[in-house]
Amino acid sequence: MAAHSRCCAGSHDRPAAKKHGRDAAPINPAGSISSTIVEYAHRVRYKVGDDLVERHARELHARASYDCWNGLSDKDQELWRHMARLDLTTR
DSSP, rough: OOHHHHHHHHTTTTOOOOOOSSSSSSOOOOOOOHHHHHHHHHHHTTSHHHHHHHHHHHHHHHHHOOOOOSOOHHHHHHHHHHHHHHHHHOO
16 A cells, blocks of 8 residues: 555554454444444345445545545544445445
8 A cells, every 4th residue: 555644644654553354343332333333244244245345435435535544543444334334235
């Protein structure tokens, strides 16, 4: 991935970035909203692949924001992934 020093001055350079695979949970199911997001992601995982969700989430974010994707927190990225899942499965 290209360096982002021009777009956000490297403010997102985190030493240990988390991987968002099948075992990672950036949002802990503590409340009703977060548990709904986690449950929905688990329920539709067989319908849409993680790579498709990731690409669509980045596309949705790019359309709605000038912020750098890598500068978003893990929770914010997961919210964009949730919106992508909803968009991809309710068409």
